[in-house]
Amino acid sequence: MIKIMKYGDTPNNEIFKRSVPKVDIEGIVAGILADVRENGDKALLAYTEKFDKVALSSLEVSPAEIAEAVAAVEPEFLEILREAADNIRAFHEKQKRNSFILSETEGVVIGQRVTPVDRAGLYVPGGTAAYPSTVLMDAIPAKIAGCKEVVIVTPPGKDGKINPAILAAASVAGVDRIFKVGGAQAIAALAYGTESVPKVDKIVGPGNAFVAEAKKQVFGVVSIDMIAGPSEILIVADGKTDPVCAAADLLSQAEHDKMASAVLVTDSAELAKAVSAELEKQIPRLERAEIARASIDDNGKIIVADNLMCAIDIANEIAPEHLELCVDNPFDYFGAIRHAGSVFMGRNCPEALGDYFAGPNHTLPTGGTAKFSSPLSVDDFVKKTQFTYYTRDALAKVADKVAYFAKKEGLTAHAKSAVVRTEGIES
Numbered sequence: 001m002i003k004i005m006k007y008g009d010t011p012n013n014e015i016f017k018r019s020v021p022k023v024d025i026e027g028i029v030a031g032i033l034a035d036v037r038e039n040g041d042k043a044l045l046a047y048t049e050k051f052d053k054v055a056l057s058s059l060e061v062s063p064a065e066i067a068e069a070v071a072a073v074e075p076e077f078l079e080i081l082r083e084a085a086d087n088i089r090a091f092h093e094k095q096k097r098n099s100f101i102l103s104e105t106e107g108v109v110i111g112q113r114v115t116p117v118d119r120a121g122l123y124v125p126g127g128t129a130a131y132p133s134t135v136l137m138d139a140i141p142a143k144i145a146g147c148k149e150v151v152i153v154t155p156p157g158k159d160g161k162i163n164p165a166i167l168a169a170a171s172v173a174g175v176d177r178i179f180k181v182g183g184a185q186a187i188a189a190l191a192y193g194t195e196s197v198p199k200v201d202k203i204v205g206p207g208n209a210f211v212a213e214a215k216k217q218v219f220g221v222v223s224i225d226m227i228a229g230p231s232e233i234l235i236v237a238d239g240k241t242d243p244v245c246a247a248a249d250l251l252s253q254a255e256h257d258k259m260a261s262a263v264l265v266t267d268s269a270e271l272a273k274a275v276s277a278e279l280e281k282q283i284p285r286l287e288r289a290e291i292a293r294a295s296i297d298d299n300g301k302i303i304v305a306d307n308l309m310c311a312i313d314i315a316n317e318i319a320p321e322h323l324e325l326c327v328d329n330p331f332d333y334f335g336a337i338r339h340a341g342s343v344f345m346g347r348n349c350p351e352a353l354g355d356y357f358a359g360p361n362h363t364l365p366t367g368g369t370a371k372f373s374s375p376l377s378v379d380d381f382v383k384k385t386q387f388t389y390y391t392r393d394a395l396a397k398v399a400d401k402v403a404y405f406a407k408k409e410g411l412t413a414h415a416k417s418a419v420v421r422t423e424g425i426e427s
Contacts, residue, residue, distance in 0.1 A: 001276065001279075001280065001296075001297065002262075002275075002276050002279055002296050002297070002300040002301065002302055003300070003301045003302070004272050004273070004276060004301075004302045004304065005301055005302065005303050005304065006303075006304045007303050007304060007305045007306070007310065007314060008306070010303075015301075015303060015314070016317060016318060018261070018367065018368065019230055019259045019260075019261050019298070019299040023209050025209060025210055025213050026213060026217075028184075028210070029184045029210055029213040029214050029217060030217060032047065032183075032184040032185050032188060032210075032214070033184065033187075033188045033191075033192075033214060033217060033218065035047075035185075035188075036185050036188035036189055036192065036194065037188060037192045040194035040195050040196075041059065041194045041195045041196050041197075043185065043194075044059060044181050044185055044186075044189055044194060044196075044197070045059070047181075047183065047185040048155075048156065048180070048181055048182075048185075051155075051182075051183055052155050052156055052157075052158070052182065053158050054156055054157070054158050054159070054160045055160075056156065056160055056180060058196070059179045059180050059181055059196045059197065060177060060178070060179055060180075060196055061162055061167065061177075061178040061179065061180060065161070065162070065167065066167050066170070066171055066178070068164075069162070069164035069165075069166075069167035069168055069171075070164075070167065070168050070171050072164045073164050073165060073168045077165070077168070078168060078172075080357075081132065081136070081168060081169055081172045082172055083357075084133075084136060084356060084357045085136050085140060085172050085173060087357060087358060087359035088136055088137060088140045088359050088361075089140050089144065090359060091358075091359035091360055091361075092140060092141045092144050092359075092361070092377065092378050093144055095141070095144075095377050095378040095379065096144060096145075096378055097114045097378070097379065097382065097384075098114065099111065099112055099113045099114050100112055105394065106394065107390060107391035107393050107394030108389070108390055108391075108394050109387075109388075109389040110386070110387065110388050110389070111386070111387055112384050112385070112386050112387075113384070113385045113386075113387065114382050114383075114384055115146075115382065115383060115385065116142075116145040116146035116147045116148070116381055116382050116383075117145075117147055117201040117202045117223070117381055117382070117383060118147065118148050118149070118201055119147065119148060119149045119150075119151065119198060119199070119200045119201050119202075120142040120147045120149075120150050120151070120200060120201065120202045120203075120204065120381055121151050121152075121153065121190035121200035121202065121203045121204070121222075122134075122135070122138045122139055122142070122150065122151065122152045122153070122175070122203075122204055122205045123152075123153055123154070123182075123186060123187065123190075123203065123204070123205035123206070123207050123211060123215075124138075124152055124153070124154040124166055124205060125154070125155075125182070125206060125207055125208070126154040126155040126156070126157070126162060126163060126166060126182055130163035130165045130166055131166070131206075132163075132165040132166050132168065132169035133169075133355055133356050133362065134205060134206065134362075134363070135152065135166055135169035135170050135173055135175065136169055136172070136173050137361050137362050137363055137376065138204050138205050138363060138376065139152070139170065139173035139174065139175050140173050140174075141361065141376060141377055141378045141380065141381060142204075142381045143173065143174050144378050145378045145380075145381035145382050146381075146382075147381055149176045149177065149198070150173075150174070150175050150176050150177075151175075151176060151177045151178070151179070151190070151197070151198060151200060152166075152170055152175050152177070152178045152179065153178075153179045153181050153182065153186035153187075153189065153190060153197070154166055154178070154179075154180070154181075154182060154186075155180070155181065155182025155183065155186070156180040156181075156182075160180070162178065162180060177198075179196065179197050181197070182207075182211075183207075183208075183210050183211065183214075184210045184211060184213065184214035186211075187203060187207075187211060187214035187215055187218060188214065188218070190203050190222065191203065191218035191221050191222045192218075192221070199222075200222060201222060201223060202222060202223045202224070202225070202380065202381060203215060203218070203222055203223070203224050203225070204224070204225035204363065204376060204380060205225070205363070206228045206363065207228070212227050212228060212229070215227060225363065225376055225380050226363075226365055226366075226369065226373060226376075228363075228366055229259075229366040229367040230256070230257050230259035230260045230261060230299075230366065231253045231256040231257055231260040231261070231321065231322075231366070232253065232260065232261045232262075232263075232320045232321040232322060232366055232367075233249065233250060233252065233253040233261070233262050233263070233320065233321070233322045233323075233324065233351055234263040234264075234265065234315055234318055234320035234322070234323050234324070234340075235249060235250065235263070235264045235265070235266075235323075235324040235326055236265050236266070236308065236311045236312060236315050236323065236324070236325050236326065236327070236333075237264060237265075237266045237268075237271060237324075237326035237327070238266065238267060238268065238271075238308060238326070238327050238328075239266070239267065239268030239270060239271050240328070241266070241268075241271055241326045241327075241347065242347070243271060243274035243275045243277075243278045244278055245326075245347070245350070246264060246271070246275045246278070246326065247275050247278035247279045247281075247282050248282060248350070249324055249350050249351055249352075250262035250263075250264060250275070250279065250296070250300065251279070251282055251283065251286065251292050251296075252350065252351055252352050253295075253322065253351065254291070254292040254295035254296050254300065255286060255288040255291055255292045255295075256291070256295075257291065257295065258291050258294035258295055258298070259295070259298075259299065260295045260299065261295070261299045261300070261320075262295060262296060262299070262300045263300065263301050263302070263303065263318065263320070264301075264302045264303070265302075265303045265305055265311040265314050265315055266302070266303075266304060266305065266311065267304070267305055267306065267307050267308050267310070267311055268304075269304050272302045272304050275302060276302060279296060279300075283296065308327065308333065309336065312333060312336045312337060315337065315339075315340065316336075316337065316338050316339045316340075317339075318368065319339035319340065319365075319368045319369070319370040319371045320340055320341065320370065321340075321341040321342070321364045321365065321366045321370065322340075322341060322342055322344065322351045322354070322364065323337065323340035323341075323342070323343045323344065324343075324344045324349070324350070324351060325337070325343060325344065325345050325346065326346070326347050327346070327347075328346075328347075330345035330346045331345065339368075339370045339371045340370050341364030341365045341366070341370045341374075341375055342354055342360055342361075342362070342364055342375060360375065361375045361376045361377060362375075363375060363376035364376075392421065392422070395418075395421060395422065396421075396422045399418045399419045399421070399422050399423075400418075400419065402414075402415075402418035402419075403415035403416070403418045403419050406418065
């Protein structure tokens with residue numbers, strides 16, 4: 001049963017305690033990365049046979065396999081994929097950054113040029129689970145950014161095939177190449193390149209603890225989006241909130257993972273009790289009841305606060321991945337929310353709407369990192385290059401100042417380089 005805590009009476013270390021996976025896999029992952037770096041496709045095929053229980057003769061998904069998958073999915077689902085993609089595309093198009101030039105001073109031109117990374121690699125969980133939504137959320141911003149090539153890695157099923165829903169989503173999103181490989185070995189392939197899998201510049205997408213650790217270890221060789229932890233939802237709700245809806249929304253994240261965190265913060269003790277009771281009714285009805293039960297019992301909590309502003313303060317300290325603001329006039333409170341990956345406003349906006357359809361990205365900061373990081377966006381797939389141009393006369397006007405500054409830092413070669421064009425180098 002979920003724990004109910006009264007803020008002010010319960011120690012803060014309990015209120016703000018986080019679920020932390022207890023796995024020591026650093027060495028295992030390092031070994032996999034080294035093996036793939038040295039042995040390429042041979043290592044990938046061996047790990048696929050070991051972990052996914054399938055012996056493959058080739059790693060890349062063929063155009064025929066993609067066409068077969070698109071034909072196999074229900075027309076209704078294909079239409080929903082396309083509509084969701086349109087929503088995601090419309091939202092992310094607004095994130096595009098423009099290059100700029102400043103030339104307000106005579107003889108001086110400075111600016112910034114925005115260019116996409118050449119190749120982006122997307123990790124998509126697969127095997128027993130299929131997440132076509134992840135394909136749309138990760139591939140569409142990369143395409144909008146202008147990446148020349150977008151590559152997916154995802155583990156195959158025991159039949160050696162990729163789930164048709166993933167391939168259909170990849171087709172809708174315009175993915176260029178898809179490879180049948182998962183786990184830390186897939187991250188290694190993207191980071192270092194193999195005979196089949198091209199080396200990428202940026203790796204994005206969620207995965208298990210091995211995938212997260214692999215992304216952490218290859219950072220610096222390539223860029224990554226974030227180190228994703230277990231899923232999180234926090235609901236700020238007043239006493240008028242429907243406990244049936246609140247419980248359902250908490251379970252929408254609890255069913256992800258036994259380590260997932262589902263939290264309700266409310267100013268109503270009555271709602272706290274009602275949601276607790278409703279969870280006990282709904283959990284046994286779930287297909288993933290065992291996972292949801294572990295998540296709610298081990299990591300779930302209901303925090304009763306004195307008022308809604310106190311509840312929002314608690315939410316800001318937790319900085320959740322998903323935050324639902326279940327009140328009558330959510331925009332009146334939105335300005336007080338400083339730290340959250342994505343905010344769902346009002347009583348008719350379940351978090352699942354953002355997972356699949358609304359348009360904002362669902363790849364979000366977890367583990368409190370919303371205090372300093374952002375959802376996946378077009379920005380993740382571009383880089384900025386600065387440029388500076390001065391005429392000789394413009395340089396002459398400031399060279400002494402540059403040299404003076406450089407000497408303050410003890411860097412006399414810097415100083416000389418600033419004045420040499422106008423004064424020459426002293427012998």
